[in-house]
Amino acid sequence: MRLTTTGVAHNFEKSIVGVIAKEALPPDQRTRAIRFVGPNDAASDADLMGYRAILCHDELHRDPGMPYIHRLRESDHLRDGDIVVLEGRTGLVRSLYRPYELHHHLFVTERCNSNCLMCSQPPKDRDDVEALTERNLELIDLIAPHPPYLTITGGEPTLLGDNLFRLITQLKFSMPETELHMLTNGRTFAWPKYARRFADLDHPKISLGIPLYSDFAGAHDYVVQARGAFDQTVAGLHQAARNGIRVEVRVVLHKLTIPRLTKLVEYIYRNLTFVEHIALMGLEYTGYTPRNIAELWIDPYDYQDELEGAVEYLAVRNMTVSIYNHQLCVLRPSLWRFARKSISDWKTLYLPECETCSALPACGGLFQWAVKKHSDHIHAISSPQPCVVDQKCWST
Amino acid sequence: MARAFYPLEQFAGAPAGFHLLPFRFIRMNGKELLVNEAGEFLFAPPGTVQGLVDERLDTSTDLYRDLKAKHFVYDDSSSPLLDILATKVRTKFDHICGGTKLHIFVVTLRCEHSCDYCQVSRQTATRGEFDMSTSTADRAVAMMMDSPAREVTLEIQGGEPLLAFDVIQYIIPRAKRLAKEKGKNLDIVVCSNLACVTDDILMYFRDEGVKVSTSLDGPAFLHNKNRPRPGHNSYEKAIEGIERCRAILGMESVAALMTTTATSLDYATEIVDEYVRRDFHSIFLRPISPYGFAIKTRHRTGYEMGRFLEFYKKGLAHILDINRSGYRIAEVYTQILLTKMLTPHGTRYVDMQSPAGEAWNVLVYNYDGDVYASDESRMLAEMNDWTFRLGNVHRDTRRTLFTGDSALRMFHASCNQALAGCSDCAFQSYCAADPIYHHSTQGDMYGNRPTSGFCSRNMEVIKHLFSIIEENDRETMRIFWSWITGECVIEEVVECA
Numbered sequence: 014m015r016l017t018t019t020g021v022a023h024n025f026e027k028s029i030v031g032v033i034a035k036e037a038l039p040p041d042q043r044t045r046a047i048r049f050v051g052p053n054d055a056a057s058d059a060d061l062m063g064y065r066a067i068l069c070h071d072e073l074h075r076d077p078g079m080p081y082i083h084r085l086r087e088s089d090h091l092r093d094g095d096i097v098v099l100e101g102r103t104g105l106v107r108s109l110y111r112p113y114e115l116h117h118h119l120f121v122t123e124r125c126n127s128n129c130l131m132c133s134q135p136p137k138d139r140d141d142v143e144a145l146t147e148r149n150l151e152l153i154d155l156i157a158p159h160p161p162y163l164t165i166t167g168g169e170p171t172l173l174g175d176n177l178f179r180l181i182t183q184l185k186f187s188m189p190e191t192e193l194h195m196l197t198n199g200r201t202f203a204w205p206k207y208a209r210r211f212a213d214l215d216h217p218k219i220s221l222g223i224p225l226y227s228d229f230a231g232a233h234d235y236v237v238q239a240r241g242a243f244d245q246t247v248a249g250l251h252q253a254a255r256n257g258i259r260v261e262v263r264v265v266l267h268k269l270t271i272p273r274l275t276k277l278v279e280y281i282y283r284n285l286t287f288v289e290h291i292a293l294m295g296l297e298y299t300g301y302t303p304r305n306i307a308e309l310w311i312d313p314y315d316y317q318d319e320l321e322g323a324v325e326y327l328a329v330r331n332m333t334v335s336i337y338n339h340q341l342c343v344l345r346p347s348l349w350r351f352a353r354k355s356i357s358d359w360k361t362l363y364l365p366e367c368e369t370c371s372a373l374p375a376c377g378g379l380f381q382w383a384v385k386k387h388s389d390h391i392h393a394i395s396s397p398q399p400c401v402v403d404q405k406c407w408s409t
Numbered sequence: 410m411a412r413a414f415y416p417l418e419q420f421a422g423a424p425a426g427f428h429l430l431p432f433r434f435i436r437m438n439g440k441e442l443l444v445n446e447a448g449e450f451l452f453a454p455p456g457t458v459q460g461l462v463d464e465r466l467d468t469s470t471d472l473y474r475d476l477k478a479k480h481f482v483y484d485d486s487s488s489p490l491l492d493i494l495a496t497k498v499r500t501k502f503d504h505i506c507g508g509t510k511l512h513i514f515v516v517t518l519r520c521e522h523s524c525d526y527c528q529v530s531r532q533t534a535t536r537g538e539f540d541m542s543t544s545t546a547d548r549a550v551a552m553m554m555d556s557p558a559r560e561v562t563l564e565i566q567g568g569e570p571l572l573a574f575d576v577i578q579y580i581i582p583r584a585k586r587l588a589k590e591k592g593k594n595l596d597i598v599v600c601s602n603l604a605c606v607t608d609d610i611l612m613y614f615r616d617e618g619v620k621v622s623t624s625l626d627g628p629a630f631l632h633n634k635n636r637p638r639p640g641h642n643s644y645e646k647a648i649e650g651i652e653r654c655r656a657i658l659g660m661e662s663v664a665a666l667m668t669t670t671a672t673s674l675d676y677a678t679e680i681v682d683e684y685v686r687r688d689f690h691s692i693f694l695r696p697i698s699p700y701g702f703a704i705k706t707r708h709r710t711g712y713e714m715g716r717f718l719e720f721y722k723k724g725l726a727h728i729l730d731i732n733r734s735g736y737r738i739a740e741v742y743t744q745i746l747l748t749k750m751l752t753p754h755g756t757r758y759v760d761m762q763s764p765a766g767e768a769w770n771v772l773v774y775n776y777d778g779d780v781y782a783s784d785e786s787r788m789l790a791e792m793n794d795w796t797f798r799l800g801n802v803h804r805d806t807r808r809t810l811f812t813g814d815s816a817l818r819m820f821h822a823s824c825n826q827a828l829a830g831c832s833d834c835a836f837q838s839y840c841a842a843d844p845i846y847h848h849s850t851q852g853d854m855y856g857n858r859p860t861s862g863f864c865s866r867n868m869e870v871i872k873h874l875f876s877i878i879e880e881n882d883r884e885t886m887r888i889f890w891s892w893i894t895g896e897c898v899i900e901e902v903v904e905c906a
């Protein structure tokens with residue numbers, strides 16, 4: 014599903030965050046809202062007073078004397094209650110938060126100190142920290158109702174420095190019951206002081222998702238394109254654990270990580286026994302991946318032996334393991350019970366094969382970008398083996 | 410602006426040299442088995458160790474990467490992670506921290522059985538003479554609760570402790586009260602042959618949350634041969650007792666232990682089948698202890714360790730077959746060793762620890778107030794060998810027990826890391842020191858490994874398990890792991906015959 018649209022902006026330079034209101038609200042409820050006027054709506058002048066801003070699909074003929082964007086290229090995706098940010102300079106309208114989705118994210122920076130070959134969100138070197146932090150603080154204030162889970166992602170969130178602590182403190186204050194999961198490369202946590210400071214936030218429901226790609230340092234460093242990253246990440250995992258911070262390890266499966274996968278899970282069991290969850294994840298054909306596809310691609314069908322071996326290795330040891338971003342028709346049935354519907358709703362795609370597939374309700378489907386590259390073995394399953402696919406919402 | 414990517418060589422080049430970390434090795438099955446300080450192992454091709462020692466090993470190979478990932482070597486790029494190895498070693502030894510957990514109370518020496526291998530029982534004694542007095546019980550409970558351990562187990566045994574049920578009833582409420590005062594979790598186990606158990610006794614156990622551990626040596630002919638009593642009905646009594654216990658206490662609250670005698674050695678499968686028939690989910694193929702009367706009567710119960718190993722292997726194979734057919738039953742000794750070999754943790758099983766678990770993790774309070782380092786120590790004392798008597802509840806405190814001559818002498822010989830033979834043995838981190846065994850069989854706590862039955866048993870059992878692990882049969886490994894993770898395994902092994 015669409016995330017952005019553009020129009021022509023007037024009366025403001027910076028960005029404005031607000032909640033979409035498709036119908037006129039009582040005047041006292043308008044201050045947090047952005048009034049959206051659809052293609053066929055008629056809105057009187059009085060209807061437009063007191064909002065943060067106005068969004069209008071068509072041309073707005075009279076200047077309402079307040080920030081507005083009109084002549085939108087698209088607006089079908091906007092729903093009542095969506096939280097959007099309007100950019101004054103560019104007329105960009107970006108959806109930040111949609112209450113009806115299962116997976117919610119707080120995107121905190123595009124900067125990163127690694128540069129993974131298969132990064133789905135390639136880092137940028139410009140300094141977006143202050144601007145994004147202000148935007149996110151406003152967003153946190155607007156989110157309602159509070160979601161059960163929220164993923165803090167980037168970029169590398171720890172590069173936010175103090176701002177990350179501001180954000181988490183704010184989250185702890187405004188939605189204490191929301192389970193937070195922060196995706197980080199964990200390198201910063203190698204500093205004992207940092208880990209301690211993070212633990213001192215004392216957020217009862219925060220955990221880290223930290224990627225590890227090999228038990229062999231050189232291979233991990235190559236994948237993340239940063240020397241010494243393995244040592245820092247492993248040290249970071251230990252510092253986190255020592256300070257009582259809950260951690261998950263994430264492994265993206267591709268041609269560079271499959272050969273030592275069994276050894277990697279053994280390393281995790283022996284050295285990182287404390288991790289509370291291990292996610293084995295399929296490659297996403299987006300971001301950097303298309304550029305490096307020759308080096309990364311292996312059909313998931315061709316690594317079922319390794320995957321099954323790794324999952325079994327962990328499962329018999331009572332380690333909690335899940336498989337993300339995999340289609341049931343490509344996974345061995347023995348692995349189905351570990352598969353999670355992990356793809357964010359707006360990114361999900363099903364192929365024509367899926368229409369006749371009996372596993373469809375349980376299957377996570379494909380990433381939308383998999384149109385261009387997916388397993389050659391996608392096929393409708395006629396009678397699914399009995400399996401339980403856990404519906405718990407783990408996002409990617 | 411997209412950033413540039415750099416080639417593999419920039420990150421994963423082969424280092425010019427490497428350094429060794431502590432490890433030990435053994436040649437077996439045409440390979441070299443290397444074991445590091447944290448008990449992690451690697452089967453490597455012959456010549457690997459020589460290559461390591463000569464610093465000739467090719468650092469661009471997968472083998473080198475395996476060795477590095479498993480902390481056998483480090484190079485300049487991996488030194489920051491040595492800390493992780495320290496953490497792993499600490500985790501392995503976690504069980505020696507925290508103070509004595511298992512406290513065995515010998516409430517009476519009286520027994521109505523006259524088992525061949527029993528070192529201590531008195532059938533003819535008059536009531537009272539060989540029972541624990543209330544003042545001794547008071548002191549022993551106080552000493553037990555002086556242990557810093559937060560989880561403590563009170564194991565009541567004899568003789569036949571049910572012959573002194575009044576003493577049991579005296580001890581349990583006192584132990585509970587003191588445990589509560591000191592914020593400890595208390596488990597209570599009574600070891601009984603169940604020959605004279607009554608519903609009243611069992612109802613008391615049920616109300617007090619007491620578990621029962623009993624003896625089952627195998628099928629009737631074997632059990633009755635091992636355990637003579639008037640009426641020749643020890644087996645029938647035991648089975649009847651087990652069923653009554655289960656009915657009143659619940660299935661989970663009754664465990665059985667077997668004693669292996671020379672006669673038992675021919676009946677490995679029959680013994681296992683008896684346990685399955687009786688619906689037990691764990692069995693402990695234990696060798697008979699070499700102490701006390703058992704040594705004296707060697708002509709009847711003594712046997713070569715070689716025969717025991719055959720018995721163990723046959724029993725284990727049969728147990729695995731039973732598991733494959735869908736009935737879960739664990740062999741406890743295997744489970745203990747596998748936990749040491751395959752997991753990052755140690756075990757709480759006191760007989761297989763280094764530093765030795767005796768005294769540190771188990772104390773035995775005899776009926777007369779004498780405190781021993783283990784049940785075997787007490788049996789030696791019955792033969793006038795007081796080497797491992799640490800003191801007496803009426804004269805000593807926890808501090809004087811642990812700093813007395815007896816304890817210190819024993820502690821010196823308690824670490825296999827520092828024993829000749831063990832110090833360079835590949836199996837050191839899975840094995841133990843057992844100064845008491847070596848004292849009683851060889852007259853020397855340090856012991857001589859080449860002639861030690863303890864050593865040959867463990868060496869052979871560990872090798873056997875490694876051979877099975879190396880085969881890596883999926884189903885067998887699943888069974889092993891179900892034992893380790895405790896799907897059907899008793900948590901703490903309670904030692905009593």
Ligand code: SF4
Binds near residue numbers: 364366372377
């Ligand atoms: S055919 Fe489609 S719905 Fe069915 S298992 Fe494959 S990807 Fe999933």
Ligand code: SF4
Binds near residue numbers: 830836865867
């Ligand atoms: S007793 Fe034997 S097997 Fe055990 S560590 Fe010592 S030498 Fe090795």
